[in-house]
Amino acid sequence: MELHVDEKRLLKIFQDQKKEEFKLEELEKFMPKEKILRVSLWLKGKDLVESNEKIRKIVKIAKNDEFPERKIAKYLKEHNLSEIEIKNLKDILPKEEINAALGSIKRKNIAKIDKGKIIFENLDYDDVEEDFLKKIGNGLLFDNLNEEEKRIVDILKKRGFVKIDEEKEITIKLTEKGKEFIKKPIEIEEEITQLTRDTIISGKWKKAYIRPYDVKIPTKPVYPAKIHPLTRIIREVKEILLAMGFKEVKSPIVETEFWNFDMLFEPQDHPAREMQDTFFLKYPQEGEIPEDLLDNVKEVHERCWKYKFDENISKRLILRTHTTSSSIRYLASLSEEEKNKPHKVFCIDRVFRNEAIDYKHLPEFYQCEGIIMGEDVNFNNLIGVLKEFLKRLGFEKVRFRPAYFPFTEPSLEAEVYLESRGWLEILGAGIFRPEVLEPIGIKKPVLAWGIGFSRLAMLRFGLKDIRDLHKNDLDWLKRV
Numbered sequence: 461m462e463l464h465v466d467e468k469r470l471l472k473i474f475q476d477q478k479k480e481e482f483k484l485e486e487l488e489k490f491m492p493k494e495k496i497l498r499v500s501l502w503l504k505g506k507d508l509v510e511s512n513e514k515i516r517k518i519v520k521i522a523k524n525d526e527f528p529e530r531k532i533a534k535y536l537k538e539h540n541l542s543e544i545e546i547k548n549l550k551d552i553l554p555k556e557e558i559n560a561a562l563g564s565i566k567r568k569n570i571a572k573i574d575k576g577k578i579i580f581e582n583l584d585y586d587d588v589e590e591d592f593l594k595k596i597g598n599g600l601l602f603d604n605l606n607e608e609e610k611r612i613v614d615i616l617k618k619r620g621f622v623k624i625d626e627e628k629e630i631t632i633k634l635t636e637k638g639k640e641f642i643k644k645p646i647e648i649e650e651e652i653t654q655l656t657r658d659t660i661i662s663g664k665w666k667k668a669y670i671r672p673y674d675v676k677i678p679t680k681p682v683y684p685a686k687i688h689p690l691t692r693i694i695r696e697v698k699e700i701l702l703a704m705g706f707k708e709v710k711s712p713i714v715e716t717e718f719w720n721f722d723m724l725f726e727p728q729d730h731p732a733r734e735m736q737d738t739f740f741l742k743y744p745q746e747g748e749i750p751e752d753l754l755d756n757v758k759e760v761h762e763r764c765w766k767y768k769f770d771e772n773i774s775k776r777l778i779l780r781t782h783t784t785s786s787s788i789r790y791l792a793s794l795s796e797e798e799k800n801k802p803h804k805v806f807c808i809d810r811v812f813r814n815e816a817i818d819y820k821h822l823p824e825f826y827q828c829e830g831i832i833m834g835e836d837v838n839f840n841n842l843i844g845v846l847k848e849f850l851k852r853l854g855f856e857k858v859r860f861r862p863a864y865f866p867f868t869e870p871s872l873e874a875e876v877y878l879e880s881r882g883w884l885e886i887l888g889a890g891i892f893r894p895e896v897l898e899p900i901g902i903k904k905p906v907l908a909w910g911i912g913f914s915r916l917a918m919l920r921f922g923l924k925d926i927r928d929l930h931k932n933d934l935d936w937l938k939r940v
C-alpha cells in the first residue's frame with residue numbers, strides 16, 4: 461500500500477511506542493494537532509486507524525473571588541463583632557452581592573437572621589462549597605464527581621463561581637489492519653517539497669520522497685472581486701463593435717425633443733411624446749437648439765407631415781428615449797469634408813421611458829445603437845452586418861421581418877432563436893429616411909440599428925426578470 465510520509469510517520473509513532481491507542485494530546489508530542497487530524501483521516505480511509513470522539517465536561521473556576529457571606533464573616537471578625545444589621549451590609553458588599561449573601565447564609569445555616577440582623581455564632585465556620593472550589597485547580601472532570609459534588613457544582617454554577625467547559629477528547633486507535641501493518645518495519649524516506657538545483661545535481665531527488673499534489677482535493681470556493689455582469693457585457697459588446705470597425709460616440713442623457721424626435725422625423729403630435737411615455741424635465745424646461753438646423757427640420761416637417769411645427773415643443777427637455785439621438789447628433793456634427801468619408805459609429809448608453817416596472821420593463825435601461833454611412837451601402841449590407849454582430853454575440857439562428865420606425869425606410873426587426881425560449885425580438889434597424897438626412901445635408905445612405913441591451917443581458921444571463929439585473933443579489937453575482 462502506497463502511504464504518504466506523514467501517514468507513515470503517524471503509524472511509526474504507534475510502532476515505536478508499542479501502543480495501539482492514543483489520545484490526541486499524547487500524539488501532539490510528536491506531531492502538530494492539525495496534521496494528526498488530517499493524516500488520521502487519510503489513514504481512516506485506508507482502514508488502518510479508527511478514531512473516537514468523546515465530549516468531556518470539565519468543571520472550571522469562573523470567578524476568582526470569595527463568597528460574599530465569607531466577606532461578611534471576615535469583616536465582623538476583623539472588627540471584633542458577631543452581628544450586623546442587614547441595612548449596613550452595603551458598607552461591606554457591592555449591592556448586587558447582598559441578596560446572594562443573605563440567601564447563602566440561610567441555605568447553609570451559617571448564621572441566624574433575625575429582626576433585620578445577621579447574628580453569627582461561629583465566624584470561622586466551615587464551608588464545603590469553598591473546600592470544593594479550592595479542589596478545582598485547573599479543572600475537574602464532571603463525570604468523576606460524586607452526587608454531592610455534582611450538587612455543589614450546580615449551585616456554584618448558578619452563583620457564577622464555576623463553569624462547565626466541554627472539551628472533545630479524541631482517541632486514535634489502530635484497526636486490525638493497522639496492527640498488522642506496523643508489524644513490519646516502517647521506513648520513512650526524506651521528503652522534499654521543492655526540486656532545487658542542489659537536489660538535482662546531488663541526485664538526492666532520486667531517493668527522496670516528493671510529495672505529489674492532489675489537485676482533486678476539495679477546497680472552499682473562493683469568490684474574487686469581479687465586475688458587475690452588466691458592465692462586463694457592455695464591455696464585451698464594445699469590444700465586438702470596435703473589432704468590426706465601429707467608433708464609440710456619446711451624447712447627453714438630458715435631451716431636447718428636437719434631437720430625440722424632430723430630427724428623426726417624428727411628427728410633434730406623435731403619441732411617444734406624451735407624458736405617459738416620456739419623462740419631461742421640470743427644471744429647466746427648455747434647452748437650446750441650433751437655429752439653422754431648426755429651420756431646416758421645421759421646413760421638412762411642415763412640407764411632408766403637413767402640420768404647424770411648434771418650436772416650443774422642440775425646445776422641451778426630456779430624458780432621451782433612445783440612443784438614436786446619439787446617431788443623429790453624430791451625423792449632424794460632420795463637417796462638409798467629413799461627409800465625404802464613410803462612417804461607422806456606435807453608442808451604448810442609458811435611455812429612459814415612463815414605464816411601469818414589471819418583469820420586462822424598467823423606466824431606465826440600456827440600448828446599443830449603431831450607424832453605417834457610406835457611398836454604396838445598402839439593405840443587404842445592413843442584414844450582413846447585423847447577422848455578423850449577432851453571431852459574435854452568440855446568436856447563431858437569426859431571422860428578419862419588416863417593421864416600422866418613423867425615421868427609417870425600409871425598416872426591419874431581427875429575432876434570435878433560443879432553444880429554451882423560441883424566437884425573441886432583439887433589435888430594430890433600417891435605412892435613415894431622406895427626410896431625416898436632408899436637413900443635415902447628407903446624401904449618402906445611412907444604415908441604422910438599435911438593440912435592446914438589457915434584453916440582451918437577460919438572455920445572456922438566463923434571467924426571467926429584468927429587475928434581477930439591478931438587484932445586486934450577492935449569490936447571483938458570485939455565480940455569474
Ligand SMILES: N[C@@H](Cc1ccccc1)C(=O)O
Nearest residue numbers: 782784888889890908909910
Ligand atoms: N430607436 C429604436 C431602434 C432603432 C434604431 C435605429 C434604427 C431603427 C430602429 C428603438 O428605440 O426602438
